[in-house]
Amino acid sequence: MTTQSLQGRIALVTGGGSGIGRATCQVLEREGATVAVCDIKESAVRETVNLLKDPSKHLAVLTDVSNSESVESTISAIVDKYKSPPTLLVNSAGVTGIGPMKSFKEEAFSRCIDVNLKGTFLMCKAVANAMAKHKLNHGSFVNIASITGIMGLKDNSCYSGSKGGVIAFTKAASKELITDGIRVNSILPGPIESGMVSADNEIVQQAIRERTPIGRIGQPEEVAEVAAFLLSDKSSYMVGSSVEVTGGYIC
Template sequence: MSRNLVHNLRPLDGQVAIVTGGSRGIGKAICLALAQSGAHVAVNYLRSQEAAEQVAKHCKQYGVQALAAQADVTKSQDVKQLIQTTCLYLGKPSILVNNAGISSTRLLIDTSEEEWDAIIDTNLKAAYLCAKEVIPHMLHNHYGRIINISSIWGIAGGSCEVAYSASKGGLIAFTKALAKEVGPSGITVNAVAPGAIDTDMISHLREEEREALVEETAVGRLGTPADIASVVRFLAEPSSSFLTGQVISPNGGFLT
């Protein structure tokens, strides 16, 4: 097989990626997609150690290095340790996917301050902490890819999901501003805003609520984690170098 063909099949060959919240759902699919393209992957998790280790094991089947790395990405010291561990075992990160996220469905007046803080910290503050730690490594190489997983509710807002919408909308603003800041240094920053994706995050919905989501989606189905991972993989590739500060929303036509 020619060197050019290998490069086309594995455009991320030898790069190092960190995926927060990588043990399941969209995060798991992203880890596998990046590994399939040749990247070494740090699979971050908070509590799901066994699941994260299984994802790392699966990644290794693509001939790359991978590890399960525990860290609470809302805490700066944990994030520093995550980056140090990644550098020690895999190398300096060139790809960061801020995927860790939590949600809550309730009226704003029923949302406690503790719940608000937890959602903002996990969905927005964590992206700040992780980006702050990886950017120096990217600056050193004059290259990097930061990809933030937002949501259509960060664009349009969702009733009974004010905290979640605020956190994901903030992540979009964070993306646009940071892209301008680090663009001259060869680092791109983009956001992916999924629509209704069939993951644990919507597992609480009743069957009629799921059917309503399907009916509102032009393609007539819920999205899959693989649908999101394919977009992330493209944004992580060197060939996406002219795309930054953008919000790409794979939502099946739910939001146009």
């Protein structure tokens, strides 16, 4: 059921081509927002826009969140179309980093940090600066971290480390940006059915269910609904919060 809690707002969603990002775009449209769907995969981002009820209202942007020039170009594209920068941001773009720490490749580690942590920093910085330039002081940012960022996960030190960084970054950034009228919070999902946790791998799925008291794997929409809440004024007293959406999952 829609409440239109984001009516008239412009939202930027990274990683919008699949999983949590795509579900978030759909929920934000339902709540009245105009959505800039951003992803590094052009076909995926366009598919998400076409899945929205009114595709012409929204914007598909090819974005590499780990590249500052690409991030700035994304903001410019949004301003060009809507004559205003976004005031709502969901950083959902992410990559995995699975493997034993002792044999993990340096290049893969750098990529994980660049996308998951640096990408979150670059987007928050760019949107905050664009809002300041346009004298906008009513914003909300949501960074998608992970429960592994606080609990750790064996053979997942790279991913866990990057997401732990997102949690700490969120808490620090929230203290700075609240003075500009921007609330920053994070969501810590547990296992969610998406590209990172494929529904086709029954062995992995069963292992996760055994560690999840609710007895199932989460759906992207269940994270998206929390993101919409954190973006809306319904969460007006939440600043620097880390909201777990895990089904009780134990790493």
